[in-house]
Amino acid sequence: MQNSIVMTVIGPDSSGIVDRLASMVREEGGNWLESRLIHLGGQFAGVVRVDIPKESEEAFKGRIAGLKTYGLKVEIHEDQQEVVPESNARVIDIELIGQDRPGIISQIAGALTEMGANIEELNSQCVSAAMSGEELFEAEITITVSPDCSLEIVRERLEKIASDLMVDLEFDEAT
Numbered sequence: 001m002q003n004s005i006v007m008t009v010i011g012p013d014s015s016g017i018v019d020r021l022a023s024m025v026r027e028e029g030g031n032w033l034e035s036r037l038i039h040l041g042g043q044f045a046g047v048v049r050v051d052i053p054k055e056s057e058e059a060f061k062g063r064i065a066g067l068k069t070y071g072l073k074v075e076i077h078e079d080q081q082e083v084v085p086e087s088n089a090r091v092i093d094i095e096l097i098g099q100d101r102p103g104i105i106s107q108i109a110g111a112l113t114e115m116g117a118n119i120e121e122l123n124s125q126c127v128s129a130a131m132s133g134e135e136l137f138e139a140e141i142t143i144t145v146s147p148d149c150s151l152e153i154v155r156e157r158l159e160k161i162a163s164d165l166m167v168d169l170e171f172d173e174a175t
Contacts, residue, residue, distance in 0.1 A: 007047070093173075
């Protein structure tokens with residue numbers, strides 16, 4: 001029997017972190033299911049979900065704890081009931097770009113929360129504009145909303161605040 005484990009990993013970035021982690025999973029008979037890993041500000045940060053055989057779970061946890069010798073902090077989260085979106089929930093992708101300024105994500109997230117949307121994934125970065133060199137903020141957001149919340153409702157609500165935020169938005173509903 002397999003036990004699903006979600007781990008968060010953070011620490012100074014260096015070569016070989018993913019290899020060490022993946023090797024530990026494989027050596028304990030586990031299976032790497034999904035992950036989000038990134039280099040941010042000199043740090044390695046990630047969320048990983050693996051299946052580990054029940055009989056190897058304690059050994060795996062002990063081995064994972066050994067990653068602190070590399071300066072990595074690993075937290076294990078298990079036995080959580082996965083929240084499954086409604087089978088008829090709408091999935092909407094939003095792309096945002098505009099001049100960087102404080103509060104963009106706060107205002108967008110607030111508006112989405114008011115609509116009952118759930119942010120499934122959010123990726124953002126600041127980049128230098130090609131011609132002017134000014135800082136631009138870019139974000140890709142995937143949300144789920146109830147079947148009665150249409151793309152038009154989401155678009156209308158977010159476009160009301162887009163001009164205040166000085167951002168451009170693009171929307172796409174996944175089918």
